[in-house]
Ligand SMILES: Nc1ncnc2c1ncn2[C@@H]1O[C@H](COP(=O)(O)OP(=O)(O)O)[C@@H](O)[C@H]1O
């Protein structure tokens with residue numbers, strides 16, 4: 343479904359992604375884990391089309407995105423939902439207005455239909471009846487859920503999550519992980535999750551990839567990664583301070 347082929351990306355004069363190869367299978371949850379600054383968010387920005395690669399190809403559903411015209415690119419972006427690291431809600435807008443935003447931008451739906459869709463999405467993410475609340479009234483986990491509700495509003499085929507656990511306590515992290523699994527199981531959404539939370543990654547992932555210095559150095563099922571002898575991977579998995587990492 344999403345294929346990154348030999349992607350290079352330079353930022354600030356440094357090679358951040360170095361001939362990166364990544365395959366994200368359809369209808370599954372793929373987790374890319376890796377330390378801070380290794381290029382995780384950069385991968386998502388490339389897939390979203392916010393930035394373009396210096397070399398290599400991004401293929402989504404069999405289409406090389408560099409061949410798309412402006413209109414086709416916008417269509418593609420609508421099919422991709424993004425959950426940002428810090429929720430990125432509009433603070434001056436209610437939950438209702440936040441979640442309704444994509445519908446107002448991209449559809450001609452009338453207010454009653456919007457109201458119905460917002461209520462439905464808020465229920466789906468476990469926050470029924472919270473339309474009138476403001477972001478400042480919400481906990482970190484609730485904000486994240488509202489962000490997910492907004493992101494799935496246009497029924498994306500692909501959802502990208504940038505460190506969905508950041509700033510959340512362990513219990514809320516588990517709940518967000520369950521929500522991601524529901525998106526996979528109920529809507530068949532292809533999920534790409536960037537994470538540094540090992541326990542959560544190993545629980546929700548169908549496939550795990552370890553990013554290290556702009557390359558995937560190990561990938562496979564959670565179980566196969568546990569058994570993979572790569573010393574950098576093993577150091578990361580066990581959080582050891584000594585080693586090649
Ligand atoms: N616009 C930019 N200009 C220069 N350097 C950048 C820019 N964006 C990111 N970087 C650098 O690229 C590296 C990877 O960034 P990022 O993908 O955000 O890492 P991660 O999400 O894995 O923490 C970091 O070292 C970061 O400082």
Ligand SMILES: [Mg+2]
Nearest residue numbers: 382383384504
């Ligand atoms: Mg990041």
